[in-house]
Amino acid sequence: MSEKTMNLTLKVWRQEGPHVKGRFETYAAENISPDMSFLEMLDVVNTRLEQAGEEPIAFDSDCREGICGTCGAVVNGRAHGPLSATTLCQVHMRHFNDGDTIVIEPFRAEAFPIVKDLVVDRSALDRIISAGGYISVRTGEAPEAHAVPVSKRAAEEAMDAAACIGCGACVAACPNASASLFTAAKIIQLAKLPQGNIERRRRAIAMIQQMDKEGFGSCSKHYQCEAACPKGIKVSFITAMKSEYFKALVSKD
Amino acid sequence: MSDEFSLRNRLSSTVVKELTVGLTGLMLVLFVGAHLAGNILIYAGPASYNAYAAKLQAMGPLLWFMRLGLLAAFVTHIGMAINLDIVNRQARANRYAVNTYLGRKTVATRTMLASGIIIFLFVLVHLYDFALSDKTGPASIVPGANNNQSLGLFGLVWNSFRDPVRVLFYVTASCAVGFHLSHAVASVWVTVGVLRDEDTPVADLVARLLGLAVAVGFSSIPIYVFVQIHFFGGGPT
Incomplete structure (x- = not known):
């Protein structure tokens, strides 16, 4: 390996626990390969911190393939870093320049309490799912494909919504820390399809009430969520979610 | 039916609060449009302008019905917007050190x-300036015009914009209304739940054009009067 390496300065949010005051610490990330992912770069920094007897930087990650929704931090003011439609684990260091200073902060929202450093508690999103993001009717065995007609548009919208990995970047990027995009995706992926259609009214009410209860803000259409979403979920799902809610308000179900 | 699904709970969600801001906002947009259409008559001269004002006054109870509706929309719009803003500020109490704006x-x-x-401050000043001021007294006499007799509301408006500070304030406020509308009209469709993704560029364009029209339309009036007075010798044409 004789390729060029990079030297970076990291300003990382360090916070020992949920109720402790946090602060930025500066670290040198030296001899970083441009082929490393952002998280691998943090791994290297952590190894060196451990060797020096210091506490490593806590951050979440799991699949490191961009599909699990576990990783995420705000890098230079952008949730998941500088690339659009990309999770932080899929951002490689070649997208930074040698000598850069990189500011790394956790996803900030009152509904996402900081556990430690860059790790935040996103169980508020799980509770929104628990409130109604499922199907409880028995749908039986898989029917013959043509027996349940689904329009092309509905199928595509459901699939687009289902691309949400629940990472919380929409909340992190929203100036109001609103979970509207997440909640919308989870409501619409079910509402558009026949199996989810049955409970759609109850679901919309229950999930949106839970969203409010968790202390997320409201949507003021800054479109920051759409820009931050690693899966390209569109604000038009929020429009669809509102429509679901208003129909549910006047529904007898 | 658990209590969570009570009408009261369903109506108190942020989604309904946003809807309230959006719908009252749309009512205010309709008013702004009608107000501009009426005000633009200043270019047609004192007779047309005052005739329009007289016609409005002659509406009697209907005018008061509209005024109260407008007041209700105005107060609700502001109240709900403040309510949501407080919720939103609480939701993101901790700010980022670095902010990159991408939307x-x-x-x-x-x-x-x-x-x-x-806009709120402007409305107060604006009501004081024209709605609550004497429209037949000395302030409505334009020197050298109409044999130095009162020119009614037209005269009051005309004399008001002799003052460059007021002109500047009115132009600033008009631009604020245009700005406010250019975001509001683009985003209200999301709030009320009717816009498809492919329609958003059209909504954005319409909102920007509307905002521009409102800003230019209202700003033009004080500027026109000011220029007439200070550069073309004063009297209404």
Whole structure:
């Protein structure tokens, strides 16, 4: 390996626990390969911190393939870093320049309490799912494909919504820390399809009430969520979610 | 049916609060449009302008019905917007050290609160200036015009914009209304739940054009009067 390496300065949010005051610490990330992912770069920094007897930087990650929704931090003011439609684990260091200073902060929202450093508690999103993001009717065995007609548009919208990995970047990027995009995706992926259609009214009410209860803000259409979403979920799902809610308000179900 | 699904709970969600802001906002947009259409008659001269004002006054109870409706929309719009703003500020109490703004909406979106405050203050001043002022007294006499007799509301408006500070304030407020609308009209369709993704560029364009029309339309009036007075010798044409 004789390729060029990079030297970076990291300003990382360090916070020992949920109720402790946090602060930025500066670290040198030296001899970083441009082929490393952002998280691998943090791994290297952590190894060196451990060797020096210091506490490593806590951050979440799991699949490191961009599909699990576990990783995420705000890098230079952008949730998941500088690339659009990309999770932080899929951002490689070649997208930074040698000598850069990189500011790394956790996803900030009152509904996402900081556990430690860059790790935040996103169980508020799980509770929104628990409130109604499922199907409880028995749908039986898989029917013959043509027996349940689904329009092309509905199928595509459901699939687009289902691309949400629940990472919380929409909340992190929203100036109001609103979970509207997440909640919308989870409501619409079910509402558009026949199996989810049955409970759609109850679901919309229950999930949106839970969203409010968790202390997320409201949507003021800054479109920051759409820009931050690693899966390209569109604000038009929020429009669809509102429509679901208003129909549910006047529904007898 | 658990209590969570009570009508009261369903109606108190942020989604309904946003809807309230959106619908009252749309009512206010309709008023702004009608107000501009009426005000633009200033270019047609004192007779047409005052005739329009007289026609409005002659509406009697209907006028008061509209005024109260407008007041209700105004108060509800501001109240709900403040309510949501408090919730939103609480939701993100901790700010980022670095902010990168990526959304396709920019200045107008970020300054909704500021433009809203300017508009609110402007409405108070504006009501004092014209609605509550004497429209037949000395302030409505334009020197050298109409044999130095009162020119009614037209005269009052005309004399008001002799003052460059007031002109500047009115132009600023008109631009604030245009700015406020350019975000509001683009985003209200999301709030009420009717816009498809492919329609958003059209909505954005319509909102921007509307905002521009409102800003230019209202600003033109004080500027026109000011220029007439100070550069073309004063009297209404």
